[in-house]
Amino acid sequence: MHICIVEEGGFCFGVRRALEMAQQAIKQDDLSATLGPLIHNPQVVDQLAQQGVRVVERVAEAEPGETLMIRTHGCSPDVMQQALDRGVTVLDATCPFVARAQREAQRLCDEGWQVLILGEPEHPEARSIREHTGARATIVQGPDDLNDMQLREKVAVVCQTTQRLDHLSSLVSALLPRVRRLTVANTICDATTQRQDASVATARQVDVMIVVGGYHSANTTRLAQVCAEVNPRTHHIERAEELQPQWLEGARTVGITAGASTPDSAIEAVHERVQQLARGG
């Protein structure tokens, strides 16, 4: 059996940077908690817990004097202020690309544009972008959300970084006939696009495609969707043990890719398990 691992899969720049910041702070005994799971990967969160870093859901759960890490998705300016007021030190690991989307949304709102954020309403990143506009922007999931919406003359679109380019194009096409002025801040992250393109290219060529990553990871779930669109034998798993032998029946080629929050060790474990199953183990 030939196994092809997508090179662009696995940790992206923002996640790698956040984990390096966390490890550096742990070394200096200067990290108490993260605001929400640092990344959507249970193995990594478990490892941080073993190193004494807990997950809190609110700033109020951190004690004054403790250091609280903000994850790659970012947070609202209010949260930063709450931490300051409480005497909690913030270690800000907001990905620079997310920070750019936050700034763009804020700038466009300030300039009088009606800002639409293409994203998932409940996703922390989309929410953090909206919160940077003082809740003036609206999160939309796609063209269908425009149906009952009152659109103004000047409309601007900003994207959650993990959105797909074709999804953005659909929204722009639906907006064009309805507004006089349209501006688009394409804040989609290149890492996401490159990973998706390389994974889809592999998925087209192999008999079975395995996508590794947390079930709560938006970018991994989307990666599995785009692979499944070109290869119905696509499976999204979180851990190597979930791999079912029957998925590989009759397969001569297997592709493996992974979301931005998947550690190399998880990808390697899946690789080894596929090899083991190929040997009949």
Ligand code: SF4
């Ligand atoms: S996917 Fe892109 S935007 Fe998101 S954390 Fe990674 S590098 Fe940053």
